[in-house]
Amino acid sequence: MTAAAPSIAGLDELLLTLADDEFVIGFSDSEWTGIAPMLEEDVAMSSLSQDELGHAAALYGLLAEVTGQDADAIAYDREPDEYRHARLLDHGRGDWAMTIARRYLYETADAVRLEALADGSWPPLAELVAKLRREERYHEMHVTTWLQRLASTQGEARDRLIVALEALGPHAGTVFTPLTSEGPLVEGGVLARPMADLERDWRARVDAAFEPLGLPLAPATADPWLGRTQHGEPFRWLWGEFTAVRRSDPGATW
């Protein structure tokens, strides 16, 4: 698939945010490998993480075609401040409740975002999004099952879930951080609607799921323009982990 150099401004920014989101949550969740609550869940979470990393690889690949760079270089050779994932994903995986809360907020937001990209005007991205959505459907089923389970188990499970949701709340909406060149993307038909519109839809959907479960609704993002920058210390640590092998022998062929 060769991506005819698109004239739409902002495509590189959009692809970078999509890829970084999938890369960071995929790598972070993969930390459960070997220590998940039970063997079956260990396999499931590891497999889900691999899926996310696969999505990231496909998106970095598309970005590399657009910019003429190398996909691995984009993924691994940037400084921590140059990553453009949502700050929601800067929260470490924490305990199981934190991981489920973070995945739930992210997966539901990603579903709304992918829907808005599915009929986009740039075929390479629209085609990839169609494939991603078929896998993400299962991811959302899996995390919804867990969210409902933790929320409806009185005591420690529910208490931990609420603590996690409250910690994530201020950054919950950052997947919809406005892109600097969002106008051209919407006008060019790559993105169906502005991020602010998508965030409204997402909040309505999450609120409808949370209300019957008595879960705390996410507050409005405090600093919406910083939603994909100023990654803190937990991300610097994660970055150190996922770049360690690459940095150990720069330029090596793996």
Added chain:
Amino acid sequence: MKADGGDPTLDVWEVFRQEKDGDPMRHGGSVMAPDAELATHYAREMYGRRQESVRLWVVRRADILDLEDPDLLQPPLDRSFKKPGGYVMREKLAAAREAAGQEKPKARAR
């Protein structure tokens, strides 16, 4: 039925898988899960994540009718007369065909 010595909130679920359309369902193995929903997810991950299945059947082990009664399945008296080996048909059939003037049918195309 709980797994021996296992978590009392978990059940064993047996998973059958079909490799391609038209194949029989074959037993793949089992997973542990607290309910049908998670059993489905885990069956999918254990027996389908590499696209090795087109269909899965997931059934709680306790819901399977388990028949292993030796009086019913392995009774002690001679049962050889119930086996087709007790009747050697080849010669009788050949003689009957010859009497009727019929050819032996060809093997069916698979």
